[in-house]
Amino acid sequence: MKAGMIGLGAMGIGMARNIAKAGYLVGVYNRTAAKAQSLAEDLNVIAYHQPEELAANVDIVLICVSADQDVLAMVEAIALTVKPGTIVVDMSTVSSNTAKLAAAMLAEKQVAFLDAPVSGGVEGAKNGTLAMMVGGDESALEKARPVLEAMTRCIMHMGATGSGQATKAVNQIMGAGINQAVTEALAFAQAQNLPMEKVIEVISGGASGNWFLQHRGSTMTRGIFAPGFKLALHHKDLKICQNMATQSGASTTLIDMTIADYERLMAEGYGDEDISALYRLKSD
Ligand code: NAP
Numbered sequence: 001m002k003a004g005m006i007g008l009g010a011m012g013i014g015m016a017r018n019i020a021k022a023g024y025l026v027g028v029y030n031r032t033a034a035k036a037q038s039l040a041e042d043l044n045v046i047a048y049h050q051p052e053e054l055a056a057n058v059d060i061v062l063i064c065v066s067a068d069q070d071v072l073a074m075v076e077a078i079a080l081t082v083k084p085g086t087i088v089v090d091m092s093t094v095s096s097n098t099a100k101l102a103a104a105m106l107a108e109k110q111v112a113f114l115d116a117p118v119s120g121g122v123e124g125a126k127n128g129t130l131a132m133m134v135g136g137d138e139s140a141l142e143k144a145r146p147v148l149e150a151m152t153r154c155i156m157h158m159g160a161t162g163s164g165q166a167t168k169a170v171n172q173i174m175g176a177g178i179n180q181a182v183t184e185a186l187a188f189a190q191a192q193n194l195p196m197e198k199v200i201e202v203i204s205g206g207a208s209g210n211w212f213l214q215h216r217g218s219t220m221t222r223g224i225f226a227p228g229f230k231l232a233l234h235h236k237d238l239k240i241c242q243n244m245a246t247q248s249g250a251s252t253t254l255i256d257m258t259i260a261d262y263e264r265l266m267a268e269g270y271g272d273e274d275i276s277a278l279y280r281l282k283s284d
Pocket of ligand 1 (some may be wrong): 007008009010011012030031032035047064065066067069070074091092093094116120121122193228229230233234237
């Protein structure tokens with residue numbers, strides 16, 4: 001199965017490397033062409049100049065770009081040249097509605113679309129240990145599975161198109177709560193003049209331990225907020241969650257609070273920092 005990867009950002013680059021390592025990657029496309037060129041040289045694959053060109057030459061198209069309109073722009077381009085029977089897998093975090101629109105556009109071309117957002121951060125993308133939540137046709141997932149397994153430690157079929165993105169929304173709400181909890185608790189620890197590395201180590205081993213504390217605790221308390229997961233991207237996700245929660249009548253307390261905090265940080269120019277930059281608001 002020949003795979004092509006569209007989007008070589010913080011996540012896409014690690015994903016592409018793992019697909020190449022498993023022997024499936026034939027080519028890559030990135031909006032900023034220089035990134036595609038240098039990765040393609042490194043991996044000995046083709047750097048396509050347009051997504052249309054990539055789509056015409058592979059059996060599975062993998063996408064990981066920023067937001068809803070970016071996914072739809074890529075799918076519109078792909079739809080011009082994609083062969084019937086190809087599978088398109090979108091690993092970006094977008095709304096369920098976008099997934100449904102993309103699936104409908106591609107269905108006209110006899111092409112299956114899977115919404116397959118991931119969790120596990122840039123470390124998970126680099127190490128091939130992402131958790132993937134998939135919506136769409138289960139037989140298409142089974143065909144794509146060998147390629148997807150090169151990037152993941154867990155792949156879960158969640159149901160019809162859009163259910164992968166709905167599951168990711170669950171994850172993003174939880175991520176907001178964890179960010180609020182960890183940044184506030186560690187700012188408190190620092191105000192108590194506790195030895196921070198010991199605090200992080202001992203709490204990581206107990207009932208309040210979590211991935212975010214382990215991977216971002218030490219850096220945030222030293223004022224380092226390199227992404228990671230850009231705050232502006234999590235803000236984009238929480239706006240999707242807010243919309244979905246409002247429509248279904250679910251609570252939005254945590255979502256609203258985190259959106260307001262992120263908007264304050266983005267207005268101060270911190271949108272491209274890691275989400276752990278929320279620590280800035282807890283420690284002033
Ligand atoms: P990123 O580093 O900002 O990279 C974004 C990628 O999308 C870049 O390759 C960018 O191209 C491309 N792109 C953006 N708009 C585009 C457009 N209109 N047309 C074509 N390409 C476009 O973001 P990331 O961290 O890799 O995240 C990618 C997706 O994964 C997002 O939906 C994010 O929410 C999700 N995600 C991120 C993480 C994480 O920890 N970072 C974890 C799970 C899921 P250029 O190089 O030209 O800018």
